[in-house]
Amino acid sequence: MVLDASPRLDAVFHALSHPARRAIIRQLSAGEQNLSELAAPLKMTFPAATKHVRVLEHAKLVRRRVAGREHLCRLTAAPLKEATSWTEQFRKHWEVRFEALDSLLEEMKSEDRSRRS
Amino acid sequence: MVLDASPRLDAVFHALSHPARRAIIRQLSAGEQNLSELAAPLKMTFPAATKHVRVLEHAKLVRRRVAGREHLCRLTAAPLKEATSWTEQFRKHWEVRFEALDSLLEEMKSEDRSRRS
DNA sequence: GGTATAGTAAACCAAATGGTTTTGGATGCA
DNA sequence: TGCATCCAAAACCATTTGGTTTACTATACC
Numbered sequence: 001m002v003l004d005a006s007p008r009l010d011a012v013f014h015a016l017s018h019p020a021r022r023a024i025i026r027q028l029s030a031g032e033q034n035l036s037e038l039a040a041p042l043k044m045t046f047p048a049a050t051k052h053v054r055v056l057e058h059a060k061l062v063r064r065r066v067a068g069r070e071h072l073c074r075l076t077a078a079p080l081k082e083a084t085s086w087t088e089q090f091r092k093h094w095e096v097r098f099e100a101l102d103s104l105l106e107e108m109k110s111e112d113r114s115r116r117s
Numbered sequence: 118m119v120l121d122a123s124p125r126l127d128a129v130f131h132a133l134s135h136p137a138r139r140a141i142i143r144q145l146s147a148g149e150q151n152l153s154e155l156a157a158p159l160k161m162t163f164p165a166a167t168k169h170v171r172v173l174e175h176a177k178l179v180r181r182r183v184a185g186r187e188h189l190c191r192l193t194a195a196p197l198k199e200a201t202s203w204t205e206q207f208r209k210h211w212e213v214r215f216e217a218l219d220s221l222l223e224e225m226k227s228e229d230r231s232r233r234s
Numbered sequence: 235g236g237t238a239t240a241g242t243a244a245a246c247c248a249a250a251t252g253g254t255t256t257t258g259g260a261t262g263c264a
Numbered sequence: 265t266g267c268a269t270c271c272a273a274a275a276c277c278a279t280t281t282g283g284t285t286t287a288c289t290a291t292a293c294c
Binding site for chain 1: 239240241242243
């Protein structure tokens, strides 16, 4: 496959790419909160804040539970795992590559030095 | 601070949110490639592909080296570390929380069972 | 019942995104 | 010199994003 097609990864990374949504995640890491509590500290209107929550729900990073007139939100770990494992896969891979390249360059430099000496 | 303001995290997560850009990263994990090589497997025009590369450069996930008429690209690990550590921070946090909640629920269930017996 | 509170929905807007086509500039090569 | 290749830049376009305001529904409370 030519593109790394994964709508879920698209959604998760996109959800994490906005400071307001990361702030919501940070808040929810302290426990369940309703939409008003989530919206209060954000410097935007209430409808704007709930749109961000919907983006997080679409990425399945947040689940919503309706209790009376309030909507309580909590975090979900699974999509974060998926995202992290994707990045880790490549990070490790090319860190090894670069370490190998660095040591190769070191070898070449010392060879150059011994040739000159 | 109310929002999780970090333009670099914004840029990294946004860069990772598109399948074409993840495909480019996957390609570059096999080693340095020029823009034509990167664009070839993508189902889009060359200018569109180079725009994606520029997005990756803006997030500092890719560095470019000009050699004659070709532009060679390679990956950079640092921003990925930053992104991963951000997600790990919260993932661990709320996994512990949920495990704690799960065991609490287990306790309550067994208490309920013993009360009924 | 009446009023505040929690939240949705819709219309609207500016700016960013993701793509195209076209044009043109360097570099490499026969 | 001439031609193909690698790439940038600009103009353009449709759609999405991120925000607003306004109007509305439903629950809680006195």
